[in-house]
Amino acid sequence: MTPPSRRSLAAAATLSALTAAFAVPVLSPPSAAVPAARAAAVRPDRLVITAAGAPAYRLEGDMASGGIAVTDAVGDYRTDKVRGRGVLAGSRGGTATVDVDLARTVIGMAGTFRLKDESAGVEISARVVGGVRAPSDGTVTWQGTGTVHRDGRSARQAVGFTVHDRRPDPGNHAVHLTHAGQERVAILRLPDDYDGSPRPALFHFPGLIETPWMAEFFGRMADHAQTRGLIMVTPEHYGIGWQGVGGGPTSPDVDDPGFVAALQNVLVERFNADPRRLYASGMSNGGFFTSKMACENGRFAAFAPVAGQLGDQAACRPGRRVPIVMIHGDADPLVPYATATAAAPFWARNNGCAATATATDLPDTHPEDGTTVTRHTYDRCPAEAPVILYRIKGGGHNWPGGIPFLGPVLGGTTRDIDANTVIWDFVSRFRLP
Numbered sequence: 001m002t003p004p005s006r007r008s009l010a011a012a013a014t015l016s017a018l019t020a021a022f023a024v025p026v027l028s029p030p031s032a033a034v035p036a037a038r039a040a041a042v043r044p045d046r047l048v049i050t051a052a053g054a055p056a057y058r059l060e061g062d063m064a065s066g067g068i069a070v071t072d073a074v075g076d077y078r079t080d081k082v083r084g085r086g087v088l089a090g091s092r093g094g095t096a097t098v099d100v101d102l103a104r105t106v107i108g109m110a111g112t113f114r115l116k117d118e119s120a121g122v123e124i125s126a127r128v129v130g131g132v133r134a135p136s137d138g139t140v141t142w143q144g145t146g147t148v149h150r151d152g153r154s155a156r157q158a159v160g161f162t163v164h165d166r167r168p169d170p171g172n173h174a175v176h177l178t179h180a181g182q183e184r185v186a187i188l189r190l191p192d193d194y195d196g197s198p199r200p201a202l203f204h205f206p207g208l209i210e211t212p213w214m215a216e217f218f219g220r221m222a223d224h225a226q227t228r229g230l231i232m233v234t235p236e237h238y239g240i241g242w243q244g245v246g247g248g249p250t251s252p253d254v255d256d257p258g259f260v261a262a263l264q265n266v267l268v269e270r271f272n273a274d275p276r277r278l279y280a281s282g283m284s285n286g287g288f289f290t291s292k293m294a295c296e297n298g299r300f301a302a303f304a305p306v307a308g309q310l311g312d313q314a315a316c317r318p319g320r321r322v323p324i325v326m327i328h329g330d331a332d333p334l335v336p337y338a339t340a341t342a343a344a345p346f347w348a349r350n351n352g353c354a355a356t357a358t359a360t361d362l363p364d365t366h367p368e369d370g371t372t373v374t375r376h377t378y379d380r381c382p383a384e385a386p387v388i389l390y391r392i393k394g395g396g397h398n399w400p401g402g403i404p405f406l407g408p409v410l411g412g413t414t415r416d417i418d419a420n421t422v423i424w425d426f427v428s429r430f431r432l433p
Contacts, residue, residue: 329395
């Protein structure tokens with residue numbers, strides 16, 4: 001992860017930009033829901049290994065057991081580790097074992113590569129120092145010089161390998177897409193127990209100026225997801241924020257809703273996310289965008305906007321009941337709490353709830369933080385579409401339970417609830433039919 005020291009973003013200039021940007025968000029008319037894609041079958045990793053000589057050596061095939069994990073860095077979306085061991089069919093029958101151990105260093109990817117193909121009587125060992133490329137997501141190649149042992153002799157020869165990580169492993173993975181003429185990217189973390197089986201996925205949309213590494217550092221959402229069996233996805237917005245809502249750029253038109261739909265496809269097809277259990281959350285400008293998705297994207301099963309609520313109710317036509325939990329501080333200096341108290345009744349009407357809500361004061365477990373929390377649960381909502389608003393009394397424009405983005409500049413940060421727990425406990429109850 002990029003060092004936390006990067007949060008020195010010129011606080012005064014950042015605050016000025018934030019304040020100017022957070023006008024009432026404008027939503028586009030809803031589009032038809034995109035049908036959920038089929039979950040892809042889990043495939044084994046595939047390897048290609050070559051060595052010069054007479055005759056030249058080549059081994060290509062799927063791993064019968066084991067695997068090679070290709071993981072990426074949150075800060076720059078580049079490959080940072082290629083590690084694992086596995087067995088595949090040898091070039092002349094029998095089996096071959098492969099061992100790869102590479103990690104990023106100051107001089108690039110470095111480490112070791114070994115092959116033992118018993119059926120062909122070939123062994124390869126190489127010290128890798130640079131020269132590693134990642135031509136596409138989950139694919140890594142290297143060409144260099146190694147020691148090749150065969151027919152009782154050893155020689156230094158040109159060797160190489162290509163790893164196709166078709167069965168992703170726990171850890172961080174970057175997704176690169178070209179959409180609406182722009183290169184787009186997202187980072188996701190697969191949980192510790194990820195085994196390729198269908199998993200729920202929570203999309204988190206960062207706020208204005210906030211990058212995925214910042215969202216992870218200040219909110220620790222991926223750390224929370226890592227031990228709870230879900231996939232955590234954090235896309236990067238174009239420019240300073242999400243388009244079509246308060247603070248986002250107006251040009252060029254990068255079709256953020258289309259980008260999200262394309263990313264949903266990747267999650268289902270490559271990472272086997274359960275298409276019935278995709279969820280959306282967001283902070284600030286990302287909260288506005290989450291609300292926009294609740295109006296337009298029929299592939300998310302539930303929503304959780306934080307410090308950024310629906311502004312233009314007249315333009316929002318979801319065409320369905322929408323399970324939603326909102327979290328907002330009543331001392332937010334950028335996005336007034338009144339936007340939350342205006343949005344919540346809209347969702348209650350949309351979902352067929354009563355106009356009244358039951359208020360529950362939660363325990364003040366951290367009196368030193370100067371905040372308390374009241375949960376407003378709308379009455380008589382359908383079981384499949386509740387509407388809940390958490391009011392952080394004394395709370396500012398910060399992630400509850402997280403690290404304040406600009407210290408006290410944006411107001412108080414509550415410790416009485418953890419937004420990660422609140423969000424996951426809520427959205428995980430729902431799935432699409």
